[in-house]
Amino acid sequence: MPTSNATASGSSGAFGSSDLPDVPLSEGSTGLAVQRLQSVLIRLKYLGGRADGDFGPKTKDALSRFQRDWRLTPDGAYGPETRTALQKALTPVFKPPVVSRASPNFESRQGVDIDVIVLHHTGTNRVAVDLATLRLSHGSGRVSAHYLIAPTGTVYQLVPDNRAAWHAGVSSLRGVTEPSVNLRSIGIEITNDGSGQTPFTEAQYRALEQLVPYLARTYKVPKENILGHRDVAPGRKTDPADNFDWPRVRRAVDVVL
Numbered sequence: 001m002p003t004s005n006a007t008a009s010g011s012s013g014a015f016g017s018s019d020l021p022d023v024p025l026s027e028g029s030t031g032l033a034v035q036r037l038q039s040v041l042i043r044l045k046y047l048g049g050r051a052d053g054d055f056g057p058k059t060k061d062a063l064s065r066f067q068r069d070w071r072l073t074p075d076g077a078y079g080p081e082t083r084t085a086l087q088k089a090l091t092p093v094f095k096p097p098v099v100s101r102a103s104p105n106f107e108s109r110q111g112v113d114i115d116v117i118v119l120h121h122t123g124t125n126r127v128a129v130d131l132a133t134l135r136l137s138h139g140s141g142r143v144s145a146h147y148l149i150a151p152t153g154t155v156y157q158l159v160p161d162n163r164a165a166w167h168a169g170v171s172s173l174r175g176v177t178e179p180s181v182n183l184r185s186i187g188i189e190i191t192n193d194g195s196g197q198t199p200f201t202e203a204q205y206r207a208l209e210q211l212v213p214y215l216a217r218t219y220k221v222p223k224e225n226i227l228g229h230r231d232v233a234p235g236r237k238t239d240p241a242d243n244f245d246w247p248r249v250r251r252a253v254d255v256v257l
């Protein structure tokens with residue numbers, strides 16, 4: 001990993017929240033606090049050059065762009081909300097290791113950006129059955145998902161993120177049907193019979209706590225678009241089942257987004 005030539009961060013270790021200034025800063029501010037803010041903006045690739053400690057138009061512009069990306073008021077000034085967002089942006093995300101099991105059931109995203117993540121339960125407790133279903137290459141009921149999470153926590157990747165998988169069916173995002181949910185989403189199947197009695201496993205939650213924040217940050221998915229199949233196909237679908245621990249997944253997302 002390339003290192004910036006900024007000198008303000010002190011140690012060469014990972015950036016933490018302690019690197020972020022605790023005082024409000026805006027255009028015209030100077031000094032070490034500005035230097036620390038600039039170092040962070042450089043690290044996040046919003047600012048080029050070096051951290052000179054002068055909060056000028058370039059720093060203001062960099063901060064505004066960051067704020068826009070994080071859906072904050074893009075005023076180019078540094079305060080508590082921006083500090084919290086920068087802290088989240090500095091928290092690294094990692095894609096969990098995946099086992100590749102390619103499915104033939106996918107299509108082009110037709111240029112549509114990913115902005116939705118849909119979670120499902122498969123309706124069985126048997127990962128071999130689920131893998132077979134999601135990779136069926138003929139017949140009228142061909143379905144797929146990008147990921148399948150086994151009870152052991154193994155994450156199977158069936159369709160590459162940049163292709164549309166067939167997991168949502170007749171769906172809408174809060175009533176919006178175009179582009180279709182399939183074209184704009186990542187689908188994650190969780191092996192579980194959906195009885196509401198079979199617990200989703202600890203290993204599945206751990207995988208989700210890594211995968212969902214990774215996808216959300218990578219594709220800038222708004223938090224309100226991290227949903228269950230039942231939310232995009234109300235009245236038609238009920239997955240994931242009522243015993244699925246959404247707060248646990250949402251807490252993991254909140255750390256980085």
Ligand SMILES: [Zn+2]
Binds near residue numbers: 119239
């Ligand atoms: Zn589903």
